[in-house]
Amino acid sequence: MASIRLAIVGLGKIARDQHLGAIEATDGIELVAVASRHAKLENIHCFHDIADLLAADVDIDAVSLCTPPQGRFEQARAALEAGKHVMLEKPPGATLSEVFALEALAREKGLSLYATWHSRAAAAVEPARALLAERTIRSLSVEWKEDVRHWHPGQAWIWEPGGLGVFDPGINALSIVTRIMPEKFHLVRSDLTFPANRAAPIAASLAFETGSGLPLTAEFDWRQTGPQTWDIRVETEEGQIVLTHGGSRLFVDGQPQIVEEDKEYRNLYRDFVALVAEGRSDTDFSPLMHVADAFMLGRRIQTDAFED
CATH class of the missing domain: 3.30.360.10 (Dihydrodipicolinate Reductase; domain 2)
Incomplete structure (x- = not known):
C-alpha cells in the first residue's frame, strides 16, 4: 500500500511539539500539506485554511486536525465530504452531538475516522x-x-x-x-x-x-x-x-x-495507518461523555x- 498523503490543519504548539516528529518517524504516512492561518513549513504545500486546502490541486488522502475543538466540526465534516480520512486531536469535538454526527458521516462515506486519545497510547x-x-x-x-x-x-x-x-x-x-x-x-x-x-x-x-x-x-x-x-x-x-x-x-x-x-503520538499515527489500510474507524467518545x-x-x- 502506498503511503498515506497527509495534511495537517492547525500548525500550533501541539502540532509542532508532537505531530510533526511522529509523522516523520512513522512508516506508511507522509506529510504533504499544511493549512494554518499563522504558520508555514518549508518544502510543504501551505494553505490559509482547510477550504483552500481542499480546493487546491494537491493530492491528499487524509487530514489530521490539530485545531481547537471549537469549530473543528465544520473542518472535519468538510474533509469527510471531500473523501478524506480524518484524524482528530483530543478532545474530538466541542459537543457530543457533533462527534456522533461525524461518526455517522464517516460510516456513510466509507472513510476512517480516528478519535485519538494520546494518553491511552x-x-x-x-x-x-x-x-x-x-x-x-x-x-x-x-x-x-x-x-x-x-x-x-x-x-x-x-x-x-x-x-x-x-x-x-x-x-x-x-x-x-x-x-x-x-x-x-x-x-x-x-x-x-x-x-x-x-x-x-x-x-x-x-x-x-x-x-x-x-x-x-x-x-x-x-x-x-x-x-x-x-x-x-x-x-x-x-x-x-x-x-x-x-x-x-x-x-x-x-x-x-x-x-x-514518550512514544504516544508515534503510536497514534501507527494506528491511523492501520485503520486506513483496514477500512476501519476508532471512535470511542466515552472520555468526552464523562466530561x-x-x-x-x-x-x-x-x-x-x-x-x-
Missing part, C-alpha cells in the same frame, strides 16, 4: 489494563495537576465555552481510566472551580461509581507549579497498581515495572480571577 496503559482484568479492584483515584501557564501559554480559546478548561488535561486521565477499568462507571458528584473572569473551570473534583458500587475519584487542577502530577492509583485486594507520568510509568506493589520514553456529565452535574465554585 502511553507505555503503561495496556499492561495496567491486563493486570486489572485479573485483580479484584477496591478503589481508584486520579490526581492530575499541572501548570496551565507552562503548557498552554496565551491560548485564550481554552478558557472559552467548548475549550474545556482544566478538562483539557483532565480528559487525558479519563481516557486512561475508561481504558483500564474492566467495569463501566458513571459520575455521581462534580465540583467545578471557575476563576471569576473565565468561562471554563481551573479545577475539578469528581466522584464516580461503577455498577457494582466501586468508588473512583479524580482531582484536576491547573494551578500547580513546580513538579507536575499525572498519577492514577488503583487499590486492589492483591496490592496497589500505580500509573505515573501520564501513563508512561507503571508501579506494581511499589516496584517499577515500566519506565518508557459532559461533569458539566451537567457540576456545582459551580468561584475563585479569584486568573491571568496568564
Whole structure:
C-alpha cells in the first residue's frame, strides 16, 4: 500500500511539539500539506485554511486536525465530504452531538475516522489494563495537576465555552481510566472551580461509581507549579497498581515495572495507518461523555480571577 498523503490543519504548539516528529518517524504516512492561518513549513504545500486546502490541486488522502475543538466540526465534516480520512486531536469535538454526527458521516462515506486519545497510547496503559482484568479492584483515584501557564501559554480559546478548561488535561486521565477499568462507571458528584473572569473551570473534583458500587475519584487542577502530577492509583485486594507520568510509568506493589520514553503520538499515527489500510474507524467518545456529565452535574465554585 502506498503511503498515506497527509495534511495537517492547525500548525500550533501541539502540532509542532508532537505531530510533526511522529509523522516523520512513522512508516506508511507522509506529510504533504499544511493549512494554518499563522504558520508555514518549508518544502510543504501551505494553505490559509482547510477550504483552500481542499480546493487546491494537491493530492491528499487524509487530514489530521490539530485545531481547537471549537469549530473543528465544520473542518472535519468538510474533509469527510471531500473523501478524506480524518484524524482528530483530543478532545474530538466541542459537543457530543457533533462527534456522533461525524461518526455517522464517516460510516456513510466509507472513510476512517480516528478519535485519538494520546494518553491511552502511553507505555503503561495496556499492561495496567491486563493486570486489572485479573485483580479484584477496591478503589481508584486520579490526581492530575499541572501548570496551565507552562503548557498552554496565551491560548485564550481554552478558557472559552467548548475549550474545556482544566478538562483539557483532565480528559487525558479519563481516557486512561475508561481504558483500564474492566467495569463501566458513571459520575455521581462534580465540583467545578471557575476563576471569576473565565468561562471554563481551573479545577475539578469528581466522584464516580461503577455498577457494582466501586468508588473512583479524580482531582484536576491547573494551578500547580513546580513538579507536575499525572498519577492514577488503583487499590486492589492483591496490592496497589500505580500509573505515573501520564501513563508512561507503571508501579506494581511499589516496584517499577515500566519506565518508557514518550512514544504516544508515534503510536497514534501507527494506528491511523492501520485503520486506513483496514477500512476501519476508532471512535470511542466515552472520555468526552464523562466530561459532559461533569458539566451537567457540576456545582459551580468561584475563585479569584486568573491571568496568564
